[in-house]
Amino acid sequence: xxxxxxxxxxxxxxxxxxxxxxxxxxxxxxxxxxxxxxxxxxxxxxxxxxxxxxxxxxxxxxxxxxxxxxxxxxxxxxxxxxxxxxxxxxxxxxxxxxxxxxxxxxxxxxxxxxxxxxxxxxxxxxxxxxxxxxxxxxxxxxxxxxxxxxxxxxxxxxxxxxxxxxxxxxxxxxxxxxxxxxxxxxxxxxxxxxxxxxxx
Numbered sequence: 001x002x003x004x005x006x007x008x009x010x011x012x013x014x015x016x017x018x019x020x021x022x023x024x025x026x027x028x029x030x031x032x033x034x035x036x037x038x039x040x041x042x043x044x045x046x047x048x049x050x051x052x053x054x055x056x057x058x059x060x061x062x063x064x065x066x067x068x069x070x071x072x073x074x075x076x077x078x079x080x081x082x083x084x085x086x087x088x089x090x091x092x093x094x095x096x097x098x099x100x101x102x103x104x105x106x107x108x109x110x111x112x113x114x115x116x117x118x119x120x121x122x123x124x125x126x127x128x129x130x131x132x133x134x135x136x137x138x139x140x141x142x143x144x145x146x147x148x149x150x151x152x153x154x155x156x157x158x159x160x161x162x163x164x165x166x167x168x169x170x171x172x173x174x175x176x177x178x179x180x181x182x183x184x185x186x187x188x189x190x191x192x193x194x195x196x197x198x199x200x
Contacts, residue, residue: 004031004071022078026111029153030074033118036146037067040124043136043143050133059124059131066117070150073114077157080107084161097166104161108174111157114150115181121147122188129195141196144189151185 004012012031016023023031044060047053084107087099122144129140155178162174 004074022081023074024078024081025153026077026081026114026157027074029111029150029157030070030077030114032146032153033114033121033150034067034070034074036118036121036143036150037063037070039139039143039146040121040128041067043128043132043139046136047131047133051131053131055127055131059128063121063124066120069117070114073110073117077107077110077114080110083107101165101167101170104165105170108158108161108165111154111161112174112177112181114154115158115185118147118150118154119181119185119188122151122185122192125192126188126195129192129199134199137196137199141193141200144192144196148185148189151181155182 007015012023016028040063041060044056044063048056048060080103084100084103087096087103090096090099125140125144125147129137132140158174158178162171162178165171165174
């Protein structure tokens with residue numbers, strides 16, 4: 001069950017502002033991506049009222065799926081962090097070290113997927129910036145900026161977790177993926193924002 005779906009916006013904001021470390025930055029990054037996905041859906045719906053381009057329906061359907069997945073990731077991020085905190089409290093032993101690395105890997109995998117799903121949003125936006133109606137161009141731009149904020153925030157959470165992993169092969173694999181996603185997102189967002197500004 002996704003608790004976020006049952007919370008009001010005010011309730012979620014209060015939870016973020018509370019002393020409890022969850023929901024934290026990783027959950028906020030995923031939620032921000034979900035908001036970007038909502039803007040994509042909105043642009044598709046508005047544009048579809050004036051266009052019969054089948055790509056709009058495809059992008060709208062995909063953005064709805066991505067929104068749902070990102071909301072799940074927002075919740076999973078908090079759960080992964082709680083697991084890390086739990087294993088750090090175990091008595092010192094070889095088992096504890098292995099358990100810590102396993103928890104840190106999971107805590108890195110969640111925001112890594114958040115970044116990947118938000119790159120999927122940027123791919124849609126790269127297409128939508130040419131398809132969207134003129135009145136939605138600024139909305140597309142906001143969605144790009146939100147998706148980028150989500151990606152940057154998620155990848156920061158990947159880094160803080162992998163920097164604590166003792167197994168170097170594991171941490172290096174995440175580091176390479178992090179670098180690839182950073183470069184890909186910069187390329188996509190730069191192209192999208194240039195196209196947005198050209199249509200304003």
